[in-house]
Amino acid sequence: MTYQPAFPAALQPAALTLLEAMAASELAPPHQGFQVSVQGELLSAPARLYCSPGDLRALIEQATGDRRTLALCLGTRHWNGYVREECLRRFIATDCSWTAPFVVQLLGEYVIEIVELIAATAPQATLQNLAAFARENPKFMALTRQRATSYWDCYFRRHFRSLQTYPAITTLNAIDAWAQAA
Incomplete structure (x- = not known):
């Protein structure tokens, strides 16, 4: 299914x-990824982005404030795992509710x-946003847990x-604990 973008109004x-801007260097159009609720508003992200890593980095560097953070978040949907990790490193400590998904x-x-980066660096402020997100999106959290379990079983059990x-x-588990405590 073709990606239908939806983000909080702001x-x-x-x-x-x-x-x-990313579409200008796309190798293939994005497909529908996940849809979640962020503070009552729909957020729909692409499954993967197939734009040039260089073009993505240029867009990130040209952007400021929330627009840069959003570009970094979208970068976590990039086809290249190194680019996803690079983008995550740059916003993981950001205290914005819409980065949680x-x-x-x-x-x-x-x-x-x-x-491992997420496990090692999720600061308390981010954990609170993740917990709020978890309370609002229990089905997405359950699906994420199922996927994580499957990857552990297939690749990381040893x-x-x-x-x-x-x-x-x-x-x-830490996110769930915070979600239940609040």
């Missing part, structure tokens, strides 16, 4: 401009370096002998 104009989505993906020691699961 971000929608910037998101559409960024996505249009981009972080959580990565916990359900297969790049262990990204999962390195992490117990599912409960797999960084994606420990982070999801």
Whole structure:
């Protein structure tokens, strides 16, 4: 299915401009990714972006404030795992509610370096945003947990002998604990 962008009202104009700029160097059009609620508003992200890494980096560097953070969040949907990790590193400590779905989505993906980065660097402020997001999106959290479990079982079982020691699961457990405590 073709991607239908939707972002909270305050971000929608910037998101559409960024996505249009990325489309100029796209190798393939994006497909529909995840849809979640952020403080009662729909956020729909692409499954993957197939734009040039150089063009994406240029867009990020030209942007400022929330627009830059949004460009970095969209960068976590890039086809290249190194680009996804680079973008995540630059916004993971950002205290914005709408960054949470981009972080959580990565916990359900297969790049262990990204999962370990999230597990190691999710600061308390970010954890609070992640917990609020979890309370609002229980089905998305359950799906992310299922994906993380599947990747652990297929690829990481030998390195992490117990599912409960797999960084994606420990982070999801921490998010759930914060969500229940609030």
